Amino acid sequence: MTAETREQFIQCPYCGSHYHAVVDLSGGDQVYIEDCEVCCRPIEFQLHLDAEGHFAELVLRRDDD
Numbered sequence: 001m002t003a004e005t006r007e008q009f010i011q012c013p014y015c016g017s018h019y020h021a022v023v024d025l026s027g028g029d030q031v032y033i034e035d036c037e038v039c040c041r042p043i044e045f046q047l048h049l050d051a052e053g054h055f056a057e058l059v060l061r062r063d064d065d
């Protein structure tokens, strides 16, 4: 694990499972899809960094909203 990744405790918006997901901070603000580790449904990750490039917020959405 490098300084440009972070382990974030998340809750799947589909099945409600909690687990640690690794987020990549090197690409700046981004939106991407990653399958839930438990139910394998596609979760939309909305990653926000602050002005210094540090982790600010991670928003999870269902892909079928």
Ligand SMILES: [Zn+2]
Pocket (backbone or CB within 6 Å): 012, 013, 014, 015, 016, 017, 036, 037, 038, 039, 040, 041
């Ligand atoms: Zn799930």
